[in-house]
Amino acid sequence: MQQLSESQAMRYARQVALPGMDLDGQEKLLNAHVVIVGMGGLGCSCAQMLAAAGVGHLSLVDGDTVSRSNLSRQVLFNQAHLEQLKVCAAQTLLRALNPDLRLDVYDQFANEALLAELLGQADLLVDCTDNRAVREQINRTALAANKPWVSGGAIRMEGQVMSFVPAANAPCYGCYSQLFGDTESGCAENGVLTPLVGIIGSMQALEVIKLICGLGTIHIGKIQHIDGLAGQWRELTLPKLANCKACQPVL
Amino acid sequence: MQQLSESQAMRYARQVALPGMDLDGQEKLLNAHVVIVGMGGLGCSCAQMLAAAGVGHLSLVDGDTVSRSNLSRQVLFNQAHLEQLKVCAAQTLLRALNPDLRLDVYDQFANEALLAELLGQADLLVDCTDNRAVREQINRTALAANKPWVSGGAIRMEGQVMSFVPAANAPCYGCYSQLFGDTESGCAENGVLTPLVGIIGSMQALEVIKLICGLGTIHIGKIQHIDGLAGQWRELTLPKLANCKACQPVL
Amino acid sequence: MQINIRFFALLREQLGCEHIEFDYQGERTIAALRHTLAAHGDAWLALINGNTLAAINHTLCQDHAIISEGDEVAFFPPVTGG
């Protein structure tokens, strides 16, 4: 277990000062390993917050390259990164933000083997992907590995965050995705307003830090949903589905 | 009035695709001038989102320099910027994010003369400061100039956003600040959890973009408050105070 | 049966409608309510295309869920982007 250096303690003074956080909490962050799947808008904002906050080890997974239309919301990239792999481009700014950060990058799209390998080593996973198929894979892998994950979504002027934790009474992503159809709608067709990815990516980082440090409350089966046009949040309850194909053991 | 170039239209394709936004909305952003007062945690996150989203002209106001304990949450700065003026350090990343951005910097703390001069030229102001005295000055100046402003706050594990717009029935910051005492509590004594400044700074950017583009609804007299430990949002109503010293004309 | 229906986000914009208070006489399931609403016009077909979530009193539910007097029923699109 790595301990905070004196200069790290100074750097993180504003977090260490929080009741319930303290040096112990900051050291938990330093020793934590978080997997971020998807380095689009949510991934950039979430990784930036986690690196700044002092998470010690991030693994980034994305096979995509930077294109011009990414630049209006994926804040780790700029014009000089066009055509580069996102996970490579992201390293420059993240290392500048936190020189002590251990950064592993996987320049491929997530698959179940990779997710299982990473979740076996890591403390938790952040879902910053833009599609349901990968989320179903993450869900299965996280259920099997008994690890928590924090899922975010942002599209149009809407966004939401939900945390999935290993607990008998907790719903899983399958309990959610079975409530709607298969039609994918991504940001390319639907667009997204830039600040939404900052809001949701940062909300995901907040939940990750709370999970790592055991801070505050993670409300099981709650979805925080923002309707950006109205500027209003709503908390929704996601019940555990009695017949969920993903989380109900077949007897 | 500046028009979007072809390469700008490509860059902002995901926002232009939004119903109600379109090329017109993106051009309003390009021609907008926004003043950001305070380049701490909120200012860094908000400026980053506004620059990425395509706001054409930002004026940054802050007399402070970068110190080590800022680095854990003020995401435009890194170790190489220690001791530099924040408004100068902020330029590098903001220009990289958006090479077309016009950026004016004021390396001084806000005062009423400067605020009046800037609000005379600008479309609106974002309050990313950390104290009540400056907010009272911004309030007086904005009321006199008849300009909207978006106020944000983040401390400990809490944050809030409120928009003040020129309207007869709208409360002002004085209607809020008269409800509590004078004891200041800043981040230095109280600490702040990193993602809170990302969440609130991005929420401010969302409100700014809505105000500039005339998108969605700005709810007059509403405060969005996040209790980060619980991970829950609450909307509060701020009534117009009948006897507010700031916004009630003396008859 | 008096119910309170709310539409959120993109759905609210598409329908041009935020809120209906409604004396509903149909079968008391979400599925039946979706079909009643879908008859209001083309935009309203979104409620039966399989891509709109429903919640009763802030709890997400399946199409066979039962609506009771005074319930708030909310509809919104799933958030899938990133």
Place this chain on the structure above:
Amino acid sequence: MQINIRFFALLREQLGCEHIEFDYQGERTIAALRHTLAAHGDAWLALINGNTLAAINHTLCQDHAIISEGDEVAFFPPVTGG
């Protein structure tokens, strides 16, 4: 008079209390309620130090505001940092 009191954020942590349902018999102003609660112990003095906001049914209010049967009264610290 039955009222429902909620404490938020830092205040909730300091009091170790999120929620009280309370049969309140005192004078029906926020000021009087603050004084009644402040008698619960040292941490509760935060309610009368001038730095706690109050809201009745989600609307911020002054100390002379009147509480009615069934109201939700919420207390929280102002958010001043940045």
